[in-house]
Amino acid sequence: MKTRIAIRRALGIGGIAVATVVAGTVFARAPFTEAELQQQMDTLYGVIQTGYDLWHGSEPSMTSNGLACANCHPDTAASNPQTFPKYQTMYGKVVPWQEMVNWCIENPQLGERLSPESDQMTAMKAYAMYLHRGLPIEPGLASEQTAAVPVAFGTGFKREPTGLGVDTREYTPERR
């Protein structure tokens, strides 16, 4: 009797498993194709490009004294997106990275803040995050300076604009 019950249970579990696999092949979305993935990345690179342009002063409302984010943060260095949210003394509370960008826009740059949800802010964050890819996420790290991903030392320069203004696109960080 016990054996019969065990067999029934096994068949039941197995049946569910088989049904799941069959249903998965019928109803689940197939993995993205290489072409689709490429399209997604190209879309991302386009947004990063917009972020690069904004970082370098393409939006006049972000400054009234000529300063752009890139003046102090070449290659987004020391903008440290991987360390946010964190406590900022000028706010006296924990703020997201977007808020720190707005602080810089309003203070050193004497410009008009962006909506944290705007496409422009998303683009700048995409640019900064892209140049900090592979670095560990460490919210709150405030005392140490972090830099963007390194560019091969002493290898010279590309003679054509890469679109991103960086030649780090070939850099693949070590996965952690």
Place this chain on the structure above:
Amino acid sequence: MSEVNKSRRDFLAFSGKAGVATLVAQAAGINLGIVDVVKAEAGGKVDPFRFAIISDAHLYSMDNHKFDQQLIDAVNKVNSMNPKPDFVLFGGDVAQNGTEDQLVKGAEILAKLEMPMKIIPGEHDWYLDMGEAWRGLFGDETWSFNHKGVHFIGLNSILVEDFWTPAGLSPKERMTVMEMLESPIPGPWGVHEKQLEWLAKDVKDLPPSTPIVVFTHSPLWDYYPRWNFQTSDAPEIREILSKFDNVMSYHGHVHQTLYNRIGNMSSVAAMSTSWPWPYPPVELAYPETRMNRADPSIATDGQGVQLINLSENFEGLVEYKPFEDSLTPFMQDGFKV
């Protein structure tokens, strides 16, 4: 009269007496009191003295821009030094966009220095008109002089190959490309062949014991080429100067405290008067000479001027004089080079 000359005339009319004298003398190739007409003597003994370095003002065209006051603060800081330095070296990038009004504004402020000044150009000064306005205001960009036993050399290290003609860029577009620190277009800077030949000739007859100070905008070593924290023909410069017992290199451009030593050459960077730059992702040979990370809520943190004291035996005591409390304990009392 060209616009440059007209503006220069206007500027000279405006400037104070001491500043006018300095500028006129520089334009004429005279170095006032800082010139020791006798070549540095064999034996390498120095009559001890001090000089200051101000660098990277990056002045904009707007009236009362905060960088104007920061350069004024730097000038006042040097003027108030006691004893006063014998002279001041300015490390390039008076202007941000290379416009004549920015350069004139910088010259007006620097004319308030109570001691002579020598200056070399930065890329922000140069690529709008290829140095025409700069030369009109400050004279030749390649120079040398002797002072109290030390041979000082200034070089223009921000020269690049012509990328603008094939691309059909306007002067303003060329300047915009050069203004961007991480621009991949211009390629690495250097002093190029003519200045290398000039340098070789300049030091040809100097004995190896001659104390040498070489002054450039960019560092004479491969620090971080991506941001042009380098001079492409620095190896050739170091080779030409390799016969000397001791060479000190001082430079601007990197907007931070920094020291390195390669062979017989020590290298010291100047803080800017405009904004500090983060340290690039490079391991430093002397990490103790890094300054504290600047606090963005303090507008002048991480900026300042430099005072160099040279001893009889050509030892240099480098003292960074920041506007704020930017220095680590190691740096507080200066360090020897």
